Amino acid sequence: MAKKNAFYAQSGGVTAVINASACGVIETARKHTTKIGKMYAGRNGIIGALTEELIDTSKESAKAIAALRHTPSGAFGSCRYKLKSVEENKREYQRLIEVFKAHNIGYFFYNGGGDSADTCYKVSQLSLQMGYPIQAIHIPKTVDNDLPVTDSCPGFGSVAKYVAVSIREAAFDVASMAKTSTKIFVLEVMGRHVGWIAAAGGLAAENAGDAPHIILFPEIEFDAAKFLEKVDKTVKKFGYCALVVSEGIRNKDGAFLAETGIQDVFGHAQLGGVAPVIAQLIQSKLNYKYHWAVADYLQRAARHIASKTDVEQAYAVGKAAVQFALKGKNAIMPIIVRKSDKPYKWTIGEADLIDVANVEKCMPRSFISKDGFHITARCRAYLAPLIKGEDYPPYKKGLPQYVTLKNVLLKKKLKTFELG
Amino acid sequence: MAKKNAFYAQSGGVTAVINASACGVIETARKHTTKIGKMYAGRNGIIGALTEELIDTSKESAKAIAALRHTPSGAFGSCRYKLKSVEENKREYQRLIEVFKAHNIGYFFYNGGGDSADTCYKVSQLSLQMGYPIQAIHIPKTVDNDLPVTDSCPGFGSVAKYVAVSIREAAFDVASMAKTSTKIFVLEVMGRHVGWIAAAGGLAAENAGDAPHIILFPEIEFDAAKFLEKVDKTVKKFGYCALVVSEGIRNKDGAFLAETGIQDVFGHAQLGGVAPVIAQLIQSKLNYKYHWAVADYLQRAARHIASKTDVEQAYAVGKAAVQFALKGKNAIMPIIVRKSDKPYKWTIGEADLIDVANVEKCMPRSFISKDGFHITARCRAYLAPLIKGEDYPPYKKGLPQYVTLKNVLLKKKLKTFELG
Numbered sequence: 001m002a003k004k005n006a007f008y009a010q011s012g013g014v015t016a017v018i019n020a021s022a023c024g025v026i027e028t029a030r031k032h033t034t035k036i037g038k039m040y041a042g043r044n045g046i047i048g049a050l051t052e053e054l055i056d057t058s059k060e061s062a063k064a065i066a067a068l069r070h071t072p073s074g075a076f077g078s079c080r081y082k083l084k085s086v087e088e089n090k091r092e093y094q095r096l097i098e099v100f101k102a103h104n105i106g107y108f109f110y111n112g113g114g115d116s117a118d119t120c121y122k123v124s125q126l127s128l129q130m131g132y133p134i135q136a137i138h139i140p141k142t143v144d145n146d147l148p149v150t151d152s153c154p155g156f157g158s159v160a161k162y163v164a165v166s167i168r169e170a171a172f173d174v175a176s177m178a179k180t181s182t183k184i185f186v187l188e189v190m191g192r193h194v195g196w197i198a199a200a201g202g203l204a205a206e207n208a209g210d211a212p213h214i215i216l217f218p219e220i221e222f223d224a225a226k227f228l229e230k231v232d233k234t235v236k237k238f239g240y241c242a243l244v245v246s247e248g249i250r251n252k253d254g255a256f257l258a259e260t261g262i263q264d265v266f267g268h269a270q271l272g273g274v275a276p277v278i279a280q281l282i283q284s285k286l287n288y289k290y291h292w293a294v295a296d297y298l299q300r301a302a303r304h305i306a307s308k309t310d311v312e313q314a315y316a317v318g319k320a321a322v323q324f325a326l327k328g329k330n331a332i333m334p335i336i337v338r339k340s341d342k343p344y345k346w347t348i349g350e351a352d353l354i355d356v357a358n359v360e361k362c363m364p365r366s367f368i369s370k371d372g373f374h375i376t377a378r379c380r381a382y383l384a385p386l387i388k389g390e391d392y393p394p395y396k397k398g399l400p401q402y403v404t405l406k407n408v409l410l411k412k413k414l415k416t417f418e419l420g
Numbered sequence: 421m422a423k424k425n426a427f428y429a430q431s432g433g434v435t436a437v438i439n440a441s442a443c444g445v446i447e448t449a450r451k452h453t454t455k456i457g458k459m460y461a462g463r464n465g466i467i468g469a470l471t472e473e474l475i476d477t478s479k480e481s482a483k484a485i486a487a488l489r490h491t492p493s494g495a496f497g498s499c500r501y502k503l504k505s506v507e508e509n510k511r512e513y514q515r516l517i518e519v520f521k522a523h524n525i526g527y528f529f530y531n532g533g534g535d536s537a538d539t540c541y542k543v544s545q546l547s548l549q550m551g552y553p554i555q556a557i558h559i560p561k562t563v564d565n566d567l568p569v570t571d572s573c574p575g576f577g578s579v580a581k582y583v584a585v586s587i588r589e590a591a592f593d594v595a596s597m598a599k600t601s602t603k604i605f606v607l608e609v610m611g612r613h614v615g616w617i618a619a620a621g622g623l624a625a626e627n628a629g630d631a632p633h634i635i636l637f638p639e640i641e642f643d644a645a646k647f648l649e650k651v652d653k654t655v656k657k658f659g660y661c662a663l664v665v666s667e668g669i670r671n672k673d674g675a676f677l678a679e680t681g682i683q684d685v686f687g688h689a690q691l692g693g694v695a696p697v698i699a700q701l702i703q704s705k706l707n708y709k710y711h712w713a714v715a716d717y718l719q720r721a722a723r724h725i726a727s728k729t730d731v732e733q734a735y736a737v738g739k740a741a742v743q744f745a746l747k748g749k750n751a752i753m754p755i756i757v758r759k760s761d762k763p764y765k766w767t768i769g770e771a772d773l774i775d776v777a778n779v780e781k782c783m784p785r786s787f788i789s790k791d792g793f794h795i796t797a798r799c800r801a802y803l804a805p806l807i808k809g810e811d812y813p814p815y816k817k818g819l820p821q822y823v824t825l826k827n828v829l830l831k832k833k834l835k836t837f838e839l840g
Binding site: 185 | 430
């Protein structure tokens with residue numbers, strides 16, 4: 001096998017642990033310099049490949065690369081840029097392969113979700129047709145936990161832990177205040193289409209009466225009357241009610257509550273954010289004092305409370321991607337394979353990209369309680385191991401020490417390329 | 421000194437470390453059983469004293485009391501209930517003293533902010549007049565850091581750390597995404613009247629270009645034109661802009677932006693939450709994609725990322741309160757006295773309650789940069805030590821283990837009392 005350089009890029013919304021995958025990729029590649037030459041990273045994801053903005057990761061010290069393991073965000077920049085189909089925009093795929101060819105790149109590691117798995121697969125296929133074979137390996141990453149085949153997605157475990165910890169803490173607070181003040185607390189979490197993140201909040205409810213008392217899933221049509229009855233019962237029973245609400249909940253017409261709820265209920269427009277919609281609905285109908293929080297990026301960036309399991313898995317899929325490449329594999333994705341729940345055991349397996357690309361893993365209905373407001377024991381058994389363990393970053397002067405890389409760009413060899 | 425029982429109550433908005441003060445009070449009292457009999461706690465704060473709902477803390481194990489040190493919220497319940505002036509509602513003060521007398525309570529430990537310091541002072545004065553002297557000691561607590569005399573307030577350091585860590589993490593995320601997606605991130609934090617919490621976000625900006633790039637303080641009148649210019653410059657220079665915004669910012673008419681901003685700018689009503697107001701203003705004028713978060717209770721409940729300094733100080737003021745009481749002191753509050761900034765050294769001092777009650781400590785103008793958008797070096801020197809050190813709670817199955825007490829109520833001896 002002739003020595004080839006490698007390319008790595010981060011795609012889509014970043015996570016608390018996508019850099020741990022980058023760390024796994026780079027550290028592993030550095031151990032195999034007879035087969036893998038330089039590791040280049042795309043500046044701002046796949047755009048960096050198209051525009052030939054390649055970061056030379058060999059300029060980074062071993063210490064800086066090691067620090068990626070505990071640094072949230074995408075150290076090389078990510079992007080929201082979906083390549084069109086090969087038919088619609090073949091020139092972009094061809095450009096990728098030209099750039100790879102110009103820099104003697106034989107390995108393409110793409111770290112992202114469903115869209116990037118699709119791109120990764122297409123690159124591997126087209127490169128064969130174009131007579132410059134590229135080994136394309138996709139590395140799973142998504143807070144939404146919606147990739148198929150793999151048991152879980154790196155990035156999810158940490159946001160899950162953040163949500164479970166946060167709702168537990170806030171609920172303790174509300175419980176203290178409920179006698180004379182706040183009785184309702186609404187935490188809005190991510191998950192536009194799937195309720196995995198909202199479900200994770202349910203882990204905090206270990207015993208009867210524990211918060212969260214109600215979870216609103218995008219999978220369950222929002223029924224205001226039924227919901228308000230449940231809230232009222234909860235407050236009357238426990239003195240307060242703590243809720244985790246997915247940003248993606250919809251009413252019976254399929255419209256997002258975050259976009260239309262306020263117009264429907266109060267007759268005026270609304271800024272986005274479903275938490276205030278739900279909180280005001282409760283206040284207007286039940287007259288309970290409320291507080292609400294929207295975690296937004298805090299939840300997916302919260303490396304300070306990352307799941308140790310998640311960090312280990314993120315690193316492991318990065319490492320495995322390089323190991324698979326060294327074995328000559330192509331068009332695959334390393335996955336997490338669960339061997340057992342209790343004790344939790346997992347290993348790395350592989351999936352063909354054709355089975356991964358553009359398939360969304362939904363939450364099974366059996367993971368949501370019959371009344372639609374909580375998780376089931378089955379869901380808990382699945383989720384619980386994913387938030388296990390703490391993996392604290394180093395601190396200095398009270399603040400976590402995250403690395404910012406030098407990100408030295410390679411000299412360009414090709415002509416300028418216009419995107420889109 | 422005849423043996424007397426003691427009463428402890430939590431007041432107002434709770435914090436990540438008010439229970440650490442409770443822990444300091446109870447553990448110290450338990451070491452002096454020859455002088456202090458039972459330690460009773462008010463169920464839901466001072467209301468528990470008025471309604472004679474007294475929790476017998478002797479029913480709690482040493483382990484449970486020790487766990488208070490790492491448990492956020494108010495373990496006995498808090499309340500928002502301000503006693504009126506003695507002239508307006510003497511019967512409530514008299515009732516307090518009657519309840520104390522009925523249960524042989526000679527020590528009153530009141531853990532709260534400015535209002536409760538005032539109540540505490542009045543109880544001590546009135547008890548003398550009524551011939552049943554009570555030693556009343558106030559224990560400082562407030563996330564707002566607005567109590568006078570004391571160098572800082574237990575509760576503030578932890579929310580400060582949460583805000584600084586959170587904006588650092590979210591800003592790393594936004595920086596990754598800025599090329600093709602989000603360029604603006606707005607984090608709304610507490611502080612209706614004073615900007616201490618917003619200022620703490622500034623600690624994350626250690627080097628030029630670091631986030632947060634802009635802080636909006638309640639002390640500085642919001643000037644939309646000047647603000648938008650600053651945002652635009654920041655995005656053009658660094659590629660993105662991360663902001664920490666106090667919930668209490670006001671426009672030139674003195675109105676809260678959270679309440680009126682949207683009406684002013686877009687002509688329709690708004691749900692509360694200044695972050696979406698600011699984010700939409702930026703989007704409408706500069707057309708930058710935004711994300712926003714409202715931390716709300718998460719920030720003051722976040723025991724998982726509490727400041728070690730804050731936890732130690734919260735415990736210390738609780739412990740000192742009991743020690744002062746044992747020395748026969750009355751109408752005072754233990755305070756934090758700063759001995760030096762570098763290295764940070766502090767000790768416990770005492771303040772007369774008459775100097776504390778109803779005085780709000782504002783942030784000096786010299787702590788805010790000339791342009792009004794950031795903190796100064798002086799502010800940083802003051803704030804930095806307060807977030808130092810981590811003090812992680814114990815975890816089990818990935819979740820922090822917070823204690824819920826048994827809270828066994830004492831048998832009532834008096835007639836029912838109507839509040840208000």
